Amino acid sequence: MAGISFEGRVAIVTGAGAGLGRSHALGLAERGAKVVVNDLGVSTAGEAAAPAAEAVVEEIRAAGGEAMAHGADVSDAAQVADMMAQAMNAWGRVDIVVNNAGILRDKTFAKMDLSDFRKVIEVHLMGATTVTHAAWPILRDQKYGRVVMTSSASGIYGNFGQSNYGAAKMGVVGLMNVLALEGARDNIRVNTLAPTAATRMTEDLLPPEALEVLEPEAITPGLLYLVSEDAPTRTILGAGAGVFAQTRIYETPGVLLQGEDNTPEAVAAAFERIHDAQGQRELPDAFAQTRKFARRAAEAKGLSLPWGED
Template sequence: MIDLTDRVALVTGAGQGLGRAHALALAGRGAAVVVNDVGRTEDGASTAEAVVDEIRWAGGRAISDRSDISTADGAAALVAAAIAEFGRLDILICNAGIVRDTSFVKMTQDQWDAVLSVHLGGTYQVIRAAWSGLRAQGYGRVVVTTSASGLYGSFGQANYSAAKTALLGLMNTLSIEGAKNDIRVNAISPVATTAMTEALMTPQMREALDPGYVSPAVVYLASQECRLSSAILHVRGDEYAAVQLFQSKPVSFGRKPTPEEFESSLETLLDFTDSVPGAEAWANRVR
């Protein structure tokens, strides 16, 4: 039984969609939750406060926060608010995001900067603000949010894809640096109905891709029972999969090859029959 009682979780972008589902699921397992979102409803109410009300009505503990996580001051204020209210911070669910889609040839600097600032910058700032505290207490669970666009690319999303892929590099390094302090860092790659995708979906798709399907994996990654680190979990509705980078068996020339010799090796080089996980291959090379 995964029990998050006495744990404190911080969820960014938690006013709706995936973040809301994660916040409710974490609270449902006993965690105190800090609901961060800058959004407002059409009548001007705070979306974060609405989620806090849901949690409290169900008997849980939660506070809302509207700090801008894309800035160092905003992220520091968010983390400070969590500790001031609940006395500690154990879990970071970095979910906040925006889209500014357009083809690369038409993309403006503002569109590039805005997406990188929230997805990559916001995740970095929040983890950075909390990292020393997690290390000091010898425990932490961090979940970053990547996407299929980051893993495989998507037309019109060069900014979004770049940010989502960069988060995997951040995850891999923090997994190494956090290991001795029992800080586990993993990634979720969701396909779900959100404010960013809802307009593109039929009613049937919206039901099949309810964001609540993603939250069970997030709750596990946020728990003490989680033994994973540097894992990528892809969730699409009721389908769950793991994603990993693989490296093919090396081709050794014994000397500097010519470009033509390199070309002739491609069939062997691109044969993944005897491939190994990329992290394992890299670890063996740097020992």
């Protein structure tokens, strides 16, 4: 395989002042991309802190690369529009969007204030939505784009005390699923990175021995592949400590219950068969499930539907 290069490409990396975002920005620049280093300059809780984007820009420039800093709040549409306009004015295109910005406000659901729930959703889910929405017309006009969402095992599998973060991180997976379908005709590929790294957001959650092997730089190669020319689309790539894995969502074949047999008691009695993983598979889109269910019911009644197997 030829080496992955981003010469001539322009990338926007949000939350790039530290940790994973910084590593991603440096990795893209090292391989030739012009990089917008976005960072609001806040703590992991979203409170005011020293801006860091300029320092990353200086690192990139010192290594011979091109970069600019922008302090947009990713959930503010006007600020994001300005960031996109500055990138276009400077370089005439945007090819890559890495939605990495995020905050933590951890508490159990019972103790969490709804304002903290809403704020985490605003930054993670609405931030990714706002930045991608601003870039989308540019990517469509170019007939080229690579977009990465950042999810987490906390959303995919759950983590105690992170209902807000988990909801947001599973939300971006749903966003990816739809945008991958909508972007396909314009050569826009949309993927999700689900990283585990030693960053400001995890340093208080992991033991020192784990932090030692979970450096952000071990994850960035996966990100660089997901935004490359030959990237996949609609892929959830788990990454941490140099280990990469693909997360998939499967559906079992299911059990057909009709007429008088379709009762709560029948569902309970059939639940082991409903749960049986034999024959499970990925579905390409939501309507594939509709076709599957309707086909099974129609066939049981001797009817024929104009749909083949997906």
